[in-house]
Amino acid sequence: MGKGQGQPGKSAAKLASRGKGRPTASEAGVGRDALIDAARALLQELPPSQVTSTAIARKANADPALVRYYFGNRENLLFEVAKQIGEESNRPLPPGDPLALLEDMIRGTFRFTRSAKHMQRLMIEELDSASSPEVREKMREWNRSPVSNYARILEFDDEGELREFDPFFMYLAVVGISDFFVSGAPLIELLAPSGTTKEELAKSYEDFVVRLITDGVRKR
Template sequence: MSAATTRKTKARTKGRPDAEGTVGREALLAAAVEELRVSSPETLTLAGVAARAGVHPALIRYYFGNKDNLLREVVKQLVDRGQESARATMESSAPLEEKLAGRLQSMIGVIQSNPHFHRLVLDKIYGQGNDGDGEDLLGRIATRGMRLTVSMLHDQPSRPIRPIDPRLLHVAMIGLTEFFVSAKPLLHELFGENADIDELKSRYVSFVTDLILHGISAPDPAAPTGIDKGRRKGQ
């Protein structure tokens, strides 16, 4: 076989770039998630993600086209995972307090595990909601998130709740959980440099759960209790 024939045989056909082993789309997304734990969205590079995955950057361009599309898919995957992990509990017959606390804990956990999650959501979903792909993604995420909130409130309810707008509760929970992680310097200022952040998170989730369920007004001592109401009806 001539040298020319050998080169022709080894030449790669146009399409998916060669890679070491089997490295597909999901492995590249996983590498991007890991890279975002040490790099900001602005400083992340395709070369850095490729090095972490052990592939050539061309393989990332083959699957995602460019960095912007890669980051958008990362956000989509992170949101999908977080919502899916909460679905079983939200649709269960667990007490409302347990559902609410679990949802808050899960939302904070996603941000703790992915420090740039909030920035990515703002830039790649909310910030691009007016274009075709961004609008579709925002609609999908909002619909699935709202479904979880409605399920939490109404699927096999364990206690009566007053009429509320679940859309406003959904927005409130996002705001209440997103700031907790970025507020770490404030937490240390308020609770001391040696404050245990995990312990504070547990306290915060319990506090917000109670706040949403009961508000901040103290019970009116003059208001009749359930027993008193029953007695009055029997009179």
């Protein structure tokens, strides 16, 4: 009798452990997208190291077990956040005016940075050193997409309007320039003209960078 009753007990405990959080998800309406939204919101406030599974679950009013249930681990969840935010800028470019496409790429990177101000740091500090080879490979492929788009801009330049540039270096430069407005916030706030709002400054900075790069690659 002890043996017969013991097995169901173990099985029930195992199922309870594996399924922990699912009733919470059902009752509270917390699903996969809610966890992505919670992680994305936290990345606006905190460095990636502090965006833990527990913090994400708390933000979504869910059980931390849901992170494992939907994504397997925190790394996969954070990759999905990065993928979702950058999806628009990572789409293959349609043929068009090369200078206009270059401007769109630059502004898309700025939008990406604004969408989650710690996203660039997330990719560099967290996902690039992820323990999962699968996540690292996904991230590698995902970052190759904008490099390919910069290469396509040169391919579309049938009339020779642009100077040659290295697509990889252009990607690195635009990411670095846009990210510094976030990572360099203390210096920017120290030097910003009196009476200028952060939103006004961000817009002016983005416009300046667009002119700087497009004028720099345009043939005179």
